[in-house]
Amino acid sequence: MPSNPTRPRALLRRHRLAPSLSALALGVALSGCASQDQPVSPSYNNEALNEQLVMATAWMQSAAEYRALSYQAFNVARLRLDQALEGRRPGDRPLAVIVDCDEAVIDNTPFEAWLIGRDERYSSANWNAWVEDAQARALPGAQAFLDYARSRGVEVFYVTNRDERGLAATMKNLKQLDFPWVDKQHMMLRTDTSDKQPRRETVMATHDVALLVGDNLADFDSRYDADEVATRNAQVIQDRAHFGERYIVLPNPTYGGWEAALYEGDYSLSPQEKDQKRRAALRTWSGPEQQVP
Template sequence: MKAQLISITALLLTGCTTTSAPVASAPTAPAAISAEATKPPVALQYLYGSAEAAMAVRATNARIADYAAARIKQRPIDSVVLAPGATMNAPRFVPCGTKPFAAVFDADETLVWNVGSMRYFAEQGIAFDPKIWDQWEQTGAGKAVAMPGTVEMLAELRAAGITVIANTNRTAANAKGSEDTLRAAGLGEFKHGDTLFLMGDDADGSSKDARRATIASRYCVILMAGDQLGDFSQQFNVKDLPAAQRTALAASPAATALWDKGWFLFPNAAYGPWEKLGWDDTFPSDTKWEPK
């Protein structure tokens, strides 16, 4: 989440306008935005405040619960975690064997909505600040909320004997704060190194592949859920991967066979790798239209 929030400045600067002109860079020391004088940025209104987003999240959580209940009726041969060295074009998955069942979730904008920190950034009109985010990880318990339907979905998974695991890019140094945040949101107990895996647990930085491999070595991972493609494989986050190729990879036969059938994606209009897309990435050039 931290790297992706850096470019939220554009959202903050455009949240109260309907023009389509390119936006300027954020000022070095932007003035605070009065919460009474303006609305939140449109993307934040949608994600955190709209009935549409709430219903989309509830529907995804319902599909996860239904899928998990059906999946454990017959032990799968393989987990949904790609085996080391496997690619989306030549997929192989970590075998399940007799390992216990687990479901692996991202945390931010997958289990919890970070409404406290996101409101602060928006009201202040500032981009992501690592020092402020560090404090949020430590002290945000009670100010992040469980996403709609998440409490009920996790309860169903645990009642079925499925271990719930969070694999997030919150930092290992702030493990206690993240444990407290998830507990305060009503999502139960998560223990660092057992059911909570964090950035800094290995030398791979923000890539979650090594952490996924560690989890899959202990568990039969029947499903994964997140709000970014990197929550499923780092192959989607290869540096300088063209937007069209990234989309094609996500729509490849191997990936298509997994969406809503082991891999579950939550909506997040607030931030993500797609923020770097240009005009022709977003709007195909052959669809350009102008009124006479």
């Protein structure tokens, strides 16, 4: 779905810190600690938890700033693609770009909006029904960038964690949006694993990849598919030169690997437990000084 339609990973997975990241991760963790314990929320159901989607979804659907960020991402992508094209030499392998689908080139926020006000959660059944409707719209600037890539002879590979069973509906949706290279060769959906690295490597075995576009860090490298907030943040710091250069990131505050890390990868938590984990991750101001009577 979400860049991760497999977002509810039922089993708790833990990744060890890479030795090169240990000290950096520790620093990030300490800097992000909350100064005070957050209040424990009362027990509630998914309908109550889904209220937390309102601001993020409203922002993505209505904020001019979100549209500006999307245009900005694809403007940078075009600039980087032009630079890659300038460096081409006779005999080079075909040039390609790899893009995620959900919240990277198409907008699924109506699905998130549907959850609001309902005692529902993300599920394969709910998500697959949305996929089959083929109603996702193009992100601002996405179609123009992809069409530009096609016009320059650059192939586009869609590496998405939509389930392979949704291939026909996904192709229908992308063709309705006039996206290029929508065929079985260029559509690389999830089969036996949500790890995108093998699919990326398949493309890289035959093509020179100019850049990757996604909303989730695991769209770029599986090293980011970690269940610790500090690990993911430390990896970003280490790879900071890649962002805006080889990696083009679209904003997505509604779901993703960042949310999984809050739960240490355990999506089986109850709505109340998820709420508590979210609140515990907040860094909170101590408040104004109290006046002594």
